[in-house]
Amino acid sequence: MALTIGIIGLPQSGKTSLFNALTQAGAPIGGYATSTVQANVGVVQVPDARLQPLADIFQPKKITPTTVEFVDVAGMGQASQAAKEKKEGLSAEFLGHIRNADALAIVLRTFANDNVTHINESIDPYRDLESLNAELMITDLSSVERRLERTSRAAKSGDKKYQQEVEILKRFKDALEEFKLVKELELGQPEHTLLKELFLLTMKPRMYVLNVSESILGEANDLLDKISAGENVDEDTLSAELKGIVKVARRAKEEGSEVAAVSASLEAELSELPEEDAQEYLESLGLPKLGADRVIQVGYRLLNLITFLTAGEDEVRAWTVTQGAKAPEAAGKIHSDIERGFIRAEVVHFNDFIECGSFAAATKKGVLRLEGKEYVVKDGDIAHFRFNVGK
Ligand SMILES: Nc1nc2c(ncn2[C@@H]2O[C@H](COP(=O)(O)OP(=O)(O)OP(=O)(O)O)[C@@H](O)[C@H]2O)c(=O)[nH]1
Ligand SMILES: [Mg+2]
Structure with a gap:
């Protein structure tokens, strides 16, 4: 797209x-x-x-x-x-x-x-x-x-x-x-x-x-x-x-x-x-x-677009979704399998993440959340998707 x-x-x-x-x-x-x-x-x-x-x-x-x-x-x-x-x-x-x-x-x-x-x-x-x-x-x-x-x-x-x-x-x-x-x-x-x-x-x-x-x-x-x-x-x-x-x-x-x-x-x-x-x-x-x-x-x-991010040692990447998109749709931008097998998203906003400096610290501080299928993605969210394609 x-x-x-x-x-x-x-x-x-x-x-x-x-x-x-x-x-x-x-x-x-x-x-x-x-x-x-x-x-x-x-x-x-x-x-x-x-x-x-x-x-x-x-x-x-x-x-x-x-x-x-x-x-x-x-x-x-x-x-x-x-x-x-x-x-x-x-x-x-x-x-x-x-x-x-x-x-x-x-x-x-x-x-x-x-x-x-x-x-x-x-x-x-x-x-x-x-x-x-x-x-x-x-x-x-x-x-x-x-x-x-x-x-x-x-x-x-x-x-x-x-x-x-x-x-x-x-x-x-x-x-x-x-x-x-x-x-x-x-x-x-x-x-x-x-x-x-x-x-x-x-x-x-x-x-x-x-x-x-x-x-x-x-x-x-x-x-x-x-x-x-x-x-x-x-x-x-x-x-x-x-x-x-x-x-x-x-x-x-x-x-x-x-x-x-x-x-x-x-x-x-x-x-x-x-x-x-x-x-x-x-x-x-x-x-x-x-x-x-x-x-x-x-x-x-x-275009009413927002950006969510993925971050890890392999790649730091920005992705585009339309405003109002829910977590599975965002996951689908990365791969259709991840949308199909979507279980949960681990989400932390960029600003919170930068304050903490790592996922571990963000978890400890409680700013890294688990979100489900209905979660509406926000601009600047850093997301990690859990999925299972075996289903
Ligand atoms: N001084 C000045 N000249 C400009 C500027 N922008 C474009 N030009 C000049 O205007 C002419 C036309 O520029 P283009 O970018 O080809 O304009 P265009 O709208 O694509 O033109 P067409 O495709 O022919 O309709 C060129 O000679 C440019 O150098 C500007 O900001 N300042
Ligand atoms: Mg021209």
Whole structure:
């Protein structure tokens, strides 16, 4: 189960640069609006500050972080004229890459660079976001309308199930026509069931990645922090770019999306250096730690994922489960046999473990517990599963 984050945005917004910063894949970037047609796919390790302290204790042969996959696709805003006239939205090829993404990272150009064409001519990340949203909404609208046509026909038989579906689809249609994201609606169980089949783009959890010039990266991050903390921001004194950032951040807060600022080209260059050198260079510029790491971590959170750990002399390892997963499901990530033969889990939270320094000390202190099938795994749990496959 590779969880995937789709990187989308207008042409020349820095998607491939971000992809390279994230994956260190060195995919070719374009200085001209010819847009990547082929998708770039890469798997990245999720940085986790808990792995090293555990490794210091266990001295394992191997340290294995958990991973997320990123897909970098062609720029949007270039839907063929024919498709636009028919109001079909995005091309089938583009959709093929993005329909199955579990979340979206939406890259918004906020850097000035006279050598790089901007299809909307000026720097305005909020306007660009609106135009991207419009395309996503038109695409969703066409999926919803097609389904509505089919369901309406079926509902004529008087079947209650279809009638309810028609009601739901109409609600989606109205929302999209009013320029709302489907994810902004209040959704109950019947809606969620239907949404599983519709793969709507405006339903996906999203993160806005403001791709800023390195000269304003520090300020951009300060602003994002202030807005997320609900502090006041005096907009009058801000430059046009920073105003744009504030608008995007407010919108993100309102709709429950995440937001991050990076300098994609700087980070793509830095990703080719050894990590320590990159970190040192950033510090010499007075910049915070790598934004790419933040994008990975935020993406991971967006997907509603949590990490549990296993630790021993062979390996210290991070594993991914969905929030709410119970102990046997977590065990199944390691091996299906362990899920099948699950007996109990020995669980100690990372923080407690680090205080104790060993499993023996944790047991003595009573922070290492035995948990059963119904135990809901928490982020940062260190687990050891007892199982019996002989059954
Ligand atoms: N100054 C500056 N230039 C950038 C930044 N990010 C990207 N660029 C430049 O913008 C151009 C386009 O970057 P890409 O990463 O190829 O953008 P893209 O969104 O993948 O472009 P398409 O795939 O063609 O849609 C390249 O010349 C990059 O060097 C940035 O943060 N600052
Ligand atoms: Mg590209």
